[in-house]
Amino acid sequence: MPLTKFLSIITVSLVFIIFLAVYATLFNNVCSDTGNIKRSKFRYESYDDSYEARSSQVTNPILSRRNTNPFTKPVKVLRCTTTSCSKSSCLHQNSSDDSSPFPSDFLFGTSSSAYQYEGAYLTDGKGLNNWDVFSHENPGRIMDGGNGDIAVDQYNRYMEDIQSMKYLGVNSYRLSISWSRVLPKGRLGGLNHLGIKHYNMLIDALIRNGITPFVTLNHFDYPQELENQFKSWLSPEMQREFGYLADTCFKHFGDRVKHWITINEPNQQIILSYLKGVFPPNRCSMPFGNCSQGNSETEPFIAAHNTILAHAKAVQIYQTKYKKEQKGSIGIVVQTSWFEPISDSIADKNAAERAQSFYSNWILDPVVYGKYPEEMVNLLGSALPQFSKNEIKNLKRYKSDFLGINHYTSYFIQDCLISACNSGDGASRSEGFALKLIQKGNIPIGEVTDVSWLNIDPEGFRKMLNYLTERYPNIPIFITENGLGELQKPETTVKELLNDTKRVRYMSGYLGALRAAMSDGANVKGYLAWSLLDNFEWLYGYKLRFGLFHVDYTALKRTPKKSAYWYKKFIEHHGSKGNLADKK
Numbered sequence: 001m002p003l004t005k006f007l008s009i010i011t012v013s014l015v016f017i018i019f020l021a022v023y024a025t026l027f028n029n030v031c032s033d034t035g036n037i038k039r040s041k042f043r044y045e046s047y048d049d050s051y052e053a054r055s056s057q058v059t060n061p062i063l064s065r066r067n068t069n070p071f072t073k074p075v076k077v078l079r080c081t082t083t084s085c086s087k088s089s090c091l092h093q094n095s096s097d098d099s100s101p102f103p104s105d106f107l108f109g110t111s112s113s114a115y116q117y118e119g120a121y122l123t124d125g126k127g128l129n130n131w132d133v134f135s136h137e138n139p140g141r142i143m144d145g146g147n148g149d150i151a152v153d154q155y156n157r158y159m160e161d162i163q164s165m166k167y168l169g170v171n172s173y174r175l176s177i178s179w180s181r182v183l184p185k186g187r188l189g190g191l192n193h194l195g196i197k198h199y200n201m202l203i204d205a206l207i208r209n210g211i212t213p214f215v216t217l218n219h220f221d222y223p224q225e226l227e228n229q230f231k232s233w234l235s236p237e238m239q240r241e242f243g244y245l246a247d248t249c250f251k252h253f254g255d256r257v258k259h260w261i262t263i264n265e266p267n268q269q270i271i272l273s274y275l276k277g278v279f280p281p282n283r284c285s286m287p288f289g290n291c292s293q294g295n296s297e298t299e300p301f302i303a304a305h306n307t308i309l310a311h312a313k314a315v316q317i318y319q320t321k322y323k324k325e326q327k328g329s330i331g332i333v334v335q336t337s338w339f340e341p342i343s344d345s346i347a348d349k350n351a352a353e354r355a356q357s358f359y360s361n362w363i364l365d366p367v368v369y370g371k372y373p374e375e376m377v378n379l380l381g382s383a384l385p386q387f388s389k390n391e392i393k394n395l396k397r398y399k400s401d402f403l404g405i406n407h408y409t410s411y412f413i414q415d416c417l418i419s420a421c422n423s424g425d426g427a428s429r430s431e432g433f434a435l436k437l438i439q440k441g442n443i444p445i446g447e448v449t450d451v452s453w454l455n456i457d458p459e460g461f462r463k464m465l466n467y468l469t470e471r472y473p474n475i476p477i478f479i480t481e482n483g484l485g486e487l488q489k490p491e492t493t494v495k496e497l498l499n500d501t502k503r504v505r506y507m508s509g510y511l512g513a514l515r516a517a518m519s520d521g522a523n524v525k526g527y528l529a530w531s532l533l534d535n536f537e538w539l540y541g542y543k544l545r546f547g548l549f550h551v552d553y554t555a556l557k558r559t560p561k562k563s564a565y566w567y568k569k570f571i572e573h574h575g576s577k578g579n580l581a582d583k584k
């Protein structure tokens with residue numbers, strides 16, 4: 001045999017062997033998360049600390065370590081046994097391009113809100129809002145006495161922040177409009193053109209950089225004038241005001257903004273504002289909280305009713321006046337938690353269901369079906385307002401295009417309706433007689449963190465998405481917030497904050513759960529991490545840090561944390577080949 005022929009046979013054999021090895025690796029690692037997950041045993045793989053950054057662009061000393069094969073760990077977030085991985089589901093994942101379960105138009109982004117980010121609280125004609133007034137009058141109610149006067153100064157630094165987004169490789173950014181920047185005193189106070197100009201510049205800059213803006217019309221803040229005039233969300237007048245804001249924003253920004261969110265987390269906001277009374281306007285009654293006015297057993301339901309109808313009004317305006325031409329989509333965002341029955345008893349299972357009804361379904365059922373959940377109707381009686389025939393018609397007729405889901409954690413739920421029960425979060429009639437606990441005996445739900453309400457339980461996220469898919473079939477879902485906050489204690493160093501391995505573990509687990517839920521059938525179209533930067537975290541002030549980028553609040557300098565690098569790599573591996581804005 002001539003030498004050349006011999007060599008070529010050897011070469012072909014080697015190539016074949018290498019091919020087999022690669023193939024086997026793919027089967028073992030990549031395809032394993034797409035098997036029949038309902039039957040499979042899988043676990044969330046925890047983050048491996050040996051995985052370190054290698055990019056030389058990153059100046060963060062913690063990130064600039066040498067790295068070996070950065071993606072072996074984070075890619076295979078889920079693993080099922082080979083037997084449960086059916087051939088057909090494996091085969092469509094046989095090249096690296098096809099290995100992502102995320103469709104090519106999937107949005108990967110980060111999330112923010114006006115009051116938490118912008119600062120510039122009196123700049124260019126902005127009016128005072130409820131949070132300006134509350135934080136100035138009650139610094140003692142905020143952990144570090146802080147406020148959003150400066151926040152992270154995104155009003156002035158948005159170009160720099162867009163560079164941070166480009167570093168991450170995200171294709172979308174969720175921001176909110178500061179109502180009192182656009183309409184300082186509401187509907188009757190006139191338009192602030194400089195406010196409009198600011199958002200025009202921000203939206204244009206995002207799009208120029210290939211980042212799709214995802215715009216929330218209302219994220220907790222509203223002109224103080226509306227509180228003074230008619231008690232904001234307690235009055236139906238707020239529906240008209242919000243409709244006016246929505247119309248104004250569609251008119252000025254809707255040629256470029258194609259993803260609208262009406263209202264952020266009305267369920268959570270209303271509980272904090274009108275049941276516990278810790279958010280402005282600080283209304284509540286005993287024993288829920290110690291407020292100078294309010295009624296925790298009626299006002300939350302009135303405020304929610306007006307909020308739902310305000311949302312419906314904005315959707316109606318969009319669908320009838322703008323959608324045909326602007327071709328965007330509109331939805332609402334609710335806060336969700338997974339509620340796990342604390343035992344197998346029917347009572348606890350029903351309580352967990354009631355807990356959902358009194359939390360996210362409270363808002364989503366009317367938005368999707370035009371009615372409140374049965375459990376609320378039955379327990380609350382006349383405390384629950386009713387929709388008029390015409391309102392029901394409009395709720396059903398002008399549909400939301402998607403549901404925005406914020407999700408952070410899980411709770412155990414114990415029945416308080418037919419069982420003896422300690423008092424506590426959730427135990428009252430107004431909360432559905434469903435006590436929320438973060439541990440069962442002394443076993444916590446998920447991994448405990450230093451934030452009392454935030455345990456790490458990715459499996460709960462998957463269950464939550466499956467629950468929503470079952471209750472609201474076919475409606476696309478965007479994950480509009482998800483992330484981990486770290487409390488800054490006096491002894492915490494910047495170096496520790498930058499080395500945020502727990503956040504990486506959190507994101508890795510929750511994104512794995514998201515993939516699993518999508519394989520189960522959840523129709524999820526995007527994931528926006530909370531949050532791009534550390535920011536003003538409401539009652540925690542600046543002490544609770546959720547950022548992928550660390551913010552030094554003296555110099556307002558942004559520095560990528562380990563999680564920023566991790567998310568960047570995740571998106572590189574799983575993200576779309578081109579982003580939406582570029583394709584226009």
Ligand SMILES: *[C@@H]1O[C@H](CO)[C@@H](O)[C@H](O)[C@H]1NC(C)=O
Nearest residue numbers: 049061062495499500501502
């Ligand atoms: C980062 O934190 C992990 C523990 O969470 C530790 O093992 C590792 O050494 C730290 N890395 C640096 C650079 O401090």
Ligand SMILES: *[C@@H]1O[C@H](CO)[C@@H](O)[C@H](O)[C@H]1NC(C)=O
Nearest residue numbers: 090091092093094095097098
């Ligand atoms: C998988 O790879 C084979 C061989 O390279 C190719 O013919 C097939 O089209 C691929 N399947 C998919 C879904 O990409």
Ligand SMILES: *[C@@H]1O[C@H](CO)[C@@H](O)[C@H](O)[C@H]1NC(C)=O
Nearest residue numbers: 286287288289290291292293
């Ligand atoms: C409620 O607040 C008022 C005013 O701050 C205070 O004087 C009172 O002691 C508080 N009551 C309770 C039961 O905490």
